[in-house]
Amino acid sequence: MELRLEHVSHRYGATEVLRDVSLTVPEGRILCVVGPSGCGKSTLLRLMGGLERPDAGAILQTGDPPEGCLNPLTFVFQDFALLPWRSVAGNVSLVLEDRPLGRRARQAIIADVLERTRLGDFARAWPRQLSGGMKQRVAIARALAVRPAVMLLDEPLSALDAQTRELLMEDLVALWSREPFTAVYVTHNLAEAVRLGHAIAVMSRRPGRLREMIEIDRPLEAREVGDVELEARQRELWLLMREEARAADAELVDG
Amino acid sequence: MPSWLMAEPRPVPFRGGGFAPRPRRWVGWAVFAALIALAEIGTRTGFISALTLPRPSDVLLTFGELYRSGLLWKHLLPSLSRLAVGALIGASAGIGIGILIGLFSLIRAGLVPLVAAIFPIPKIALLPLFVIWFGIDEGSKYALIAFGTFTPTVVSTFGAVDNVDRTLIRMGQSFGLSWLSIVRKIVLPGALPGILSGLRVSLAIAIILLVAAEMLGAEYGVGAYILEAGSLYDLERLFAGVTILSLLGLGVSAVIGVAERWLLRWRH
Numbered sequence: 001m002e003l004r005l006e007h008v009s010h011r012y013g014a015t016e017v018l019r020d021v022s023l024t025v026p027e028g029r030i031l032c033v034v035g036p037s038g039c040g041k042s043t044l045l046r047l048m049g050g051l052e053r054p055d056a057g058a059i060l061q062t063g064d065p066p067e068g069c070l071n072p073l074t075f076v077f078q079d080f081a082l083l084p085w086r087s088v089a090g091n092v093s094l095v096l097e098d099r100p101l102g103r104r105a106r107q108a109i110i111a112d113v114l115e116r117t118r119l120g121d122f123a124r125a126w127p128r129q130l131s132g133g134m135k136q137r138v139a140i141a142r143a144l145a146v147r148p149a150v151m152l153l154d155e156p157l158s159a160l161d162a163q164t165r166e167l168l169m170e171d172l173v174a175l176w177s178r179e180p181f182t183a184v185y186v187t188h189n190l191a192e193a194v195r196l197g198h199a200i201a202v203m204s205r206r207p208g209r210l211r212e213m214i215e216i217d218r219p220l221e222a223r224e225v226g227d228v229e230l231e232a233r234q235r236e237l238w239l240l241m242r243e244e245a246r247a248a249d250a251e252l253v254d255g
Numbered sequence: 256m257p258s259w260l261m262a263e264p265r266p267v268p269f270r271g272g273g274f275a276p277r278p279r280r281w282v283g284w285a286v287f288a289a290l291i292a293l294a295e296i297g298t299r300t301g302f303i304s305a306l307t308l309p310r311p312s313d314v315l316l317t318f319g320e321l322y323r324s325g326l327l328w329k330h331l332l333p334s335l336s337r338l339a340v341g342a343l344i345g346a347s348a349g350i351g352i353g354i355l356i357g358l359f360s361l362i363r364a365g366l367v368p369l370v371a372a373i374f375p376i377p378k379i380a381l382l383p384l385f386v387i388w389f390g391i392d393e394g395s396k397y398a399l400i401a402f403g404t405f406t407p408t409v410v411s412t413f414g415a416v417d418n419v420d421r422t423l424i425r426m427g428q429s430f431g432l433s434w435l436s437i438v439r440k441i442v443l444p445g446a447l448p449g450i451l452s453g454l455r456v457s458l459a460i461a462i463i464l465l466v467a468a469e470m471l472g473a474e475y476g477v478g479a480y481i482l483e484a485g486s487l488y489d490l491e492r493l494f495a496g497v498t499i500l501s502l503l504g505l506g507v508s509a510v511i512g513v514a515e516r517w518l519l520r521w522r523h
Contacts, residue, residue, distance in 0.1 A: 049429055071431050081426035085444045085521040094440060095430040126521050146430060 001149035008057035016207035028180040032193040035203030036248035065149035074148035078155040082127040089123040113141040133164035151183040205248035309490040317491040341400025342461040353412025378403040396468040403464040411453020419445035
């Protein structure tokens with residue numbers, strides 16, 4: 001399934017957040033969206049996932065979601081959004097309970113996704129007992145459980161420390177290599193963008209417009225920390241964004 | 256030569272700590288015991304006259320007598336059943352309406368001003384009205400307790416629903432959960448801590464109203480017992496009755512404590 005945005009504009013009251021954004025999320029690839037803070041990249045993601053309606057333009061899905069897909073457009077949130085009153089398994093179970101699945105099938109899916117995210121031993125733990133990285137892995141397991149056609153990741157690693165972020169990036173690459181998924185990955189971290197993105201959409205500051213689309217051909221598995229080519233791409237991205245970021249930083253929040 | 260080279264090294268003064276309540280189980284009991292001991296010694300030595308305060312040991316004797324004569328249960332059981340029925344009606348109506356206010360803007364707009372208007376009315380002032388509406392017997396007492404429990408429960412319940420983390424609700428929507436599932440699995444468990452702490456206040460108010468209702472017209476009941484003792488200026492019996500109320504309050508609070516530990520076990 002492909003996701004396509006056509007001339008999408010959006011405003012909150014008097015503030016114009018997005019102006020005429022058109023882009024395509026190709027199947028089986030990860031599209032990273034980067035931009036200075038307040039450029040509307042999270043809004044863009046919420047629009048794609050149907051949590052908000054655009055003021056103008058259209059968001060279209062073409063093609064059918066894959067077989068067995070329960071929730072085509074699935075979010076992974078920055079603050080994890082786990083229910084503290086449910087165990088790890090319970091949090092995954094939550095998103096399967098409204099679906100026409102037998103108890104058996106549900107248990108099998110839960111066991112499978114927890115195993116894929118290396119959480120099998122923690123099925124009965126409460127969220128408060130988990131580290132930040134583990135919490136986000138639970139959220140990723142929950143997203144995988146509904147077999148999404150497109151994963152919408154909203155700064156998924158921003159609440160984590162640098163080492164945990166590195167580990168989780170490796171996890172994401174491993175998950176994608178095992179079974180390629182389509183994803184939109186919003187981040188302000190350029191290192192994450194060049195590690196995980198097949199394509200990188202660079203947004204301008206508010207009102208957010210699509211400034212440039214950068215393709216990185218090197219396969220995800222072949223990208224490593226300290227890779228010279230990636231560092232060069234990251235530098236290129238930074239030069240592209242630098243002035244925008246400086247200007248965005250000098251703006252009042254509700255301008 | 257810089258001055259720090261010549262000065263003696265000193266330890267950095269500590270200025271952290273505090274502001275972190277820790278459990279001190281025995282202190283509460285010690286305060287009780289000290290106050291009672293003080294009253295006992297004071298009344299025995301004559302420092303406190305018998306008209307000012309009854310001797311604690313005499314209160315205990317009166318209590319024992321009350322227990323042996325079987326009058327204790329005769330007074331306590333009707334009180335407990337009034338409290339149970341009234342508080343159950345008031346608290347469940349309060350939680351129900353509070354949740355509806357929290358979920359539906361129309362109901363909120365309609366009922367919040369109404370609740371704000373009836374909250375400050377001393378419910379005891381309405382007792383004559385309740386007697387006409389619900390009869391002089393148990394009905395008016397149930398109504399008074401229920402009504403008094405209802406308002407604080409409503410306010411704390413819709414506050415608790417308002418405080419449920421919106422990102423969790425958005426998460427539920429983004430996974431295509433049904434409206435009912437979101438309410439049942441996200442909103443209600445999220446509001447539960449606030450609802451339970453609201454119940455602590457509501458049930459204490461229920462006990463106050465129970466006594467008030469029984470003072471205004473009941474043959475048996477802790478309130479009637481206290482009123483009778485008071486009008487005869489029988490301080491020992493008065494204090495025995497008041498002690499029963501305190502124990503009742505402690506009991507209710509303990510029950511809520513147990514409910515919290517069980518229902519909110521994911522918290523600690």
